[in-house]
Every structure is written in C-alpha cells, then in structure tokens.
Amino acid sequence: MSSQPKPWNAALYQSSHSYTWQYGRDLLAMLDAKAGERILDVGCGTGQLTAEIARSGADLVGVDSSAEMIADARRNFPDLQFEVADATALLHAREFDAVFSNAALHWVRDQRAALASIAHALKPGGRLVFEMGGHRNLRNVLKVACAALRSLGVPEPEALIPWYFPSVGEYSPQLEEQGLRVRFAVLFDRPTPLEGEQGFAKWIDMFGGFATSAVSADQRPELVRRWEDVARPMLFRDGVWTLDHVRLRMLAVND
Numbered sequence: 282m283s284s285q286p287k288p289w290n291a292a293l294y295q296s297s298h299s300y301t302w303q304y305g306r307d308l309l310a311m312l313d314a315k316a317g318e319r320i321l322d323v324g325c326g327t328g329q330l331t332a333e334i335a336r337s338g339a340d341l342v343g344v345d346s347s348a349e350m351i352a353d354a355r356r357n358f359p360d361l362q363f364e365v366a367d368a369t370a371l372l373h374a375r376e377f378d379a380v381f382s383n384a385a386l387h388w389v390r391d392q393r394a395a396l397a398s399i400a401h402a403l404k405p406g407g408r409l410v411f412e413m414g415g416h417r418n419l420r421n422v423l424k425v426a427c428a429a430l431r432s433l434g435v436p437e438p439e440a441l442i443p444w445y446f447p448s449v450g451e452y453s454p455q456l457e458e459q460g461l462r463v464r465f466a467v468l469f470d471r472p473t474p475l476e477g478e479q480g481f482a483k484w485i486d487m488f489g490g491f492a493t494s495a496v497s498a499d500q501r502p503e504l505v506r507r508w509e510d511v512a513r514p515m516l517f518r519d520g521v522w523t524l525d526h527v528r529l530r531m532l533a534v535n536d
Contacts, residue, residue, distance in 0.1 A: 304471065305330050305383035305412060311465070311532055312410045314339040318378040321402055323368050323411075324385020328354030328361065334381065335361055344371065345385075369394035373402040382411035387418070387444045392455055400459040403535040409461055415468045415529030416448040421515045422524060426492050429507040433496055441491045452529065461533035473524040480522040481509055 309330070314320055316338025322331045325343030327350055335341045335358075344366035345351050354363045366372065368382075369391050380399050389395045399409060423442055430438035447455075449466045456463055475484055485493065485505055492508070493501050516522055 304473070306333065308381070308383055308410060308412050308530065309333060311530070312379060312381050312408075314379065319376060320379045320381060321371070321373065321377045323371075323380055323382040323399065324388070325354060325363065326350050326385075328358045328363060330381075330383055331361060331363070332358045339378075342373075342377075344368075369398055371398040371402050375401070375404050377402050378404055378407050380407070380409045380411075382409075382413070384412065384414070386411055387414040387446055389445070390443075392445060393458070396455055396459045396461065400461055400535055405535060407535045408464075409456075409531075409533045409535070412528050412530045414444055414446040415527045416446055416451070418444070418446040418525075418527040420525055420527075422512065425512045425515075426489070426508055428511060429504055430492055430495060432507060433500055433504060435495050438492070438495070441495055443491045446527070447529065449529065449531075452531070456531070456533045460536050462536050463531060463533045465530075465532040467530050469528055469530070471526045471528050473526045475522040475524065478520065481512065481516065484522075484524070485509075 312320075312334065314334050314337035318337075318339040320334060320339045320341050322334065322341060322343040325331045325345050326347075328343055331341050331343035331354065341361055343351075343354055343361065343363045345354070345363075346365065346367045348365050351363050351365050354361075368386070368389050380403055382399075386392075386395065403409065427438040427442075430441070435441075449468050453463045453466060475481060482505060485508060489505075489508075493504060496504050516525065
C-alpha cells in the first residue's frame, strides 16, 4: 500500500525485511480466523501472512497496491487469491467476516477513504484487526534523515515523509466515524533488529526512497553516509542496527 516514489523491490523485501510479516504473526491470535470465514488481507505484501491465515480453513483474498508484491505473492502461493488494489478503493461490499492488515495502513495518505472502504467491505458485525506504525514510530530514524536532507539543501524535508503514525486517541475517532466500534487498542514499543552491518543501508534502500529521491543521483551516497553516521550512536549496538519501531494494534467491529 505504498506511496514510494519507485517500485517495490519484492526480492529485497523477502530477503532482508521478513521481520515485517514475521512480527505480524502475533496479530493472528487476535484475528482468530475460523474455517469457512471470508477474510480480506489489506496490504498483503508477498503473501506470507495471507497463507498462514488460510491454514485456518478461512477463504482468503489478499490485496496490495504494489503489482510487484502481488506478482511475488502469486508465485509464492499460487492456490490463493491475490489482487492489485488500493486500500482506498476496495471493490467489495459487505463481503467479509474480517479484514486483516499488518504494517500497511500507515502508508495510506487518505485515511478516511481507506477506513470507509474497509468498513464497506465488512459484513455487519465483521471485525477489523490491524497493526500499523504508531505515534513516534521511527522517531530517531526520521529525525536523522531530515537533518541529513537539510544539510544537503533540501528544504522542509519533514513534508517528504510518506507515513502516517497516529496515536490511539487520534485513530479511534476515525474508526468510529465509519461505524467501526473499537474493542481493543494498544500502542507499544517494538525495537526491531536488522541483519548485519549493512542492515540499515538495506533498510534505506527498501524504505528510504522518500529521502534518496529528493537529492540528485550523485548526492545519494553522501546522503546515506550522513544518515548512517548520525544514526549509528542511537541505533547501532554490539554489531546490530535496531530500528526504533512503535506499533499501534487495534480491533474494531462493524456496527
């Protein structure tokens, strides 16, 4: 569900950023999928969690706005249904017992349209179970990115950040506006280790397009160097880069 300025690198996502869906496994207990239920996975990526939910016997549809991700999901799990679709314009009406979403909704710029679309896809009494980046997610990562961009002459770099990281108090009314009654909500820190000395550089390659695309090609190596150098004292310990993730996890029911 990305607003990245370049196409998703699905291979890099699977090889170096599998934590995105692996941490999402904790969310499956809250979803509590049942055999025979029809469930929509919004922002399914390369399909790993969609496949895990399908093992319950539920009927799954996985959607993502990235054609690259959907192509990989279809290759990974050819027996499941995957569609290229935007969260703000889902072509489903009162069709699903549950909508599931992991690490996707914070990419969506028009939150009202996305939540209206999701609510419309749910049957009466259906549930929305999701996790997304929450308030102060990647605070140090983004603070350093903006400082590095500013030092290279990019004005107002904060405006380039593509993500929306709300608090519980900020997001709950938006759900309720669409008739989704909040049953559970929690905001929590989840420090996330990256693999190897090059882990942060790979994260920038995967998710940092908002910053690298704002400078010329010959400035990009210097941007990454400055970003890494300033972030290292905060995020690099004992040979491991650790992202300062904060997650918002919620369950709401369509009334």
